[in-house]
Amino acid sequence: GAVVSQHPSWVICKSGTSVKIECRSLDFQATTMFWYRQFPKQSLMLMATSNEGSKATYEQGVEKDKFLINHASLTLSTLTVTSAHPEDSSFYICSASTMRGGRTQYFGPGTRLTVL
Amino acid sequence: GENVEQHPSTLSVQEGDSAVIKCTYSDSASNYFPWYKQELGKGPQLIIDIRSNVGEKKDQRIAVTLNKTAKHFSLHITETQPEDSAVYFCAASINTGNQFYFGTGTSLTVIP
Numbered sequence: 001g002a003v004v005s006q007h008p009s010w011v012i013c014k015s016g017t018s019v020k021i022e023c024r025s026l027d028f029q030a031t032t033m034f035w036y037r038q039f040p041k042q043s044l045m046l047m048a049t050s051n052e053g054s055k056a057t058y059e060q061g062v063e064k065d066k067f068l069i070n071h072a073s074l075t076l077s078t079l080t081v082t083s084a085h086p087e088d089s090s091f092y093i094c095s096a097s098t099m100r101g102g103r104t105q106y107f108g109p110g111t112r113l114t115v116l
Numbered sequence: 117g118e119n120v121e122q123h124p125s126t127l128s129v130q131e132g133d134s135a136v137i138k139c140t141y142s143d144s145a146s147n148y149f150p151w152y153k154q155e156l157g158k159g160p161q162l163i164i165d166i167r168s169n170v171g172e173k174k175d176q177r178i179a180v181t182l183n184k185t186a187k188h189f190s191l192h193i194t195e196t197q198p199e200d201s202a203v204y205f206c207a208a209s210i211n212t213g214n215q216f217y218f219g220t221g222t223s224l225t226v227i228p
Contacts, residue, residue, distance in 0.1 A: 006159070032214050043205065043220045044160070093159050097214065104150065105216055107159040 003027050004096050006108035013084055014116055021079045021111045023094030029074035030096035034105065035067070038091045050077055084115045118143040120208050122219025129196050130227050137222045139206035140188040146208040149189045150216070151180060154203045163204075164191070196226045 003026040013019050023033060032051050036044040048069050050056035056069035066088075068080040077096075081088055091112055095105040119142040129135050139149075147168035152160035166173045166180045166189065173180050177196075182189040193200055206219040 002162075004159075034214075034216075041221075041223075043218050046215065049214055095159075103148070103209070103214070104162065104165065106162065107152070110157070110159045112157070 002098070002104075002106045004094065004106050004108040006094055006111050008111060009109060010112040010114075012114045012116065015085055016083055018080055018082045019084055019113060021081075021092055021094075021113075023077045023079070023096070023108050025075045025096040025098075025106070028096070028098050030077075030098055031074070032097040032103075033071055033077035034095045034097070035069060035077075035079050036093045036095065038093060038110075040091075044093065047079075081113065084113070086115045089113055089115045118146055118208055118210075118217040120206060120217045120219045122206050122222060124222060125220065126223045126225075128225045128227060131196060131198060133196055135193045135196050135200070135224055135226075137191045137204055137206070137224070138188060139190070139208075139219050140186075141208040141217070142187065143208070143210070144184075144187065145210050146217075148209045149180070149182060150207050150209075151178075151191050152205045152207065154205065154221075156202075160205060193224075196224075198226050198228050200224060201226045 005024045007022045035047045047062045048056045048058045050071040052071050052074050058064045071077040093110040095107045122139045150165035153163045154160040177194045179192040203221045207216040209216045
């Protein structure tokens with residue numbers, strides 16, 4: 001149980017285009033979903049927290065107009081990187097939190113974004 | 117806010133030996149401490165967690181200990197195997213809140 005999927009697993013796009021990443025909790029309802037960014041050999045950097053049906057809360061320094069988050073249901077959250085640039089290239093990981101067991105976070109497999 | 121420190125950053129052990137990774141936290145209100153294993157190119161996987169009402173938890177070759185007074189917790193892997201090679205992250209959170217505070221990670225290499 002507690003499986004989180006992400007799609008796509010990798011994407012290559014041209015500079016200036018937008019990319020959408022989906023995060024789904026497959027066998028549980030997620031009260032909250034999180035989006036992280038990870039640079040090579042570094043820890044996870046929290047970008048934003050989203051609750052179903054409400055606006056996402058962004059961490060300091062994260063541009064909300066560039067990284068659009070939509071949490072449409074208890075099993076789906078999307079991250080859209082708008083007008084992507086090479087510096088947006090990174091590994092993006094989502095996680096989903098459930099009250100089962102007390103707010104444990106379960107992570108998706110990640111999405112490798114490369115902007116040319 | 118909470119600050120989690122993790123040591124060592126890299127660790128190499130011979131197959132069959134034990135590995136220990138330590139984390140300290142600053143906020144005494146933190147009461148949930150998960151450990152994640154991340155293999156190259158994949159998302160972190162929860163391997164074990166502990167809550168502040170217990171001092172130790174074990175799951176086969178993996179154990180976690182918590183010292184609330186000293187504000188530190190440790191991951192112990194016994195009889196290490198090459199497939200244990202990965203990056204391990206500790207985290208701390210307040211159960212009633214949302215945010216997890218992650219350590220900086222430990223790259224574990226098990227030498228066959």
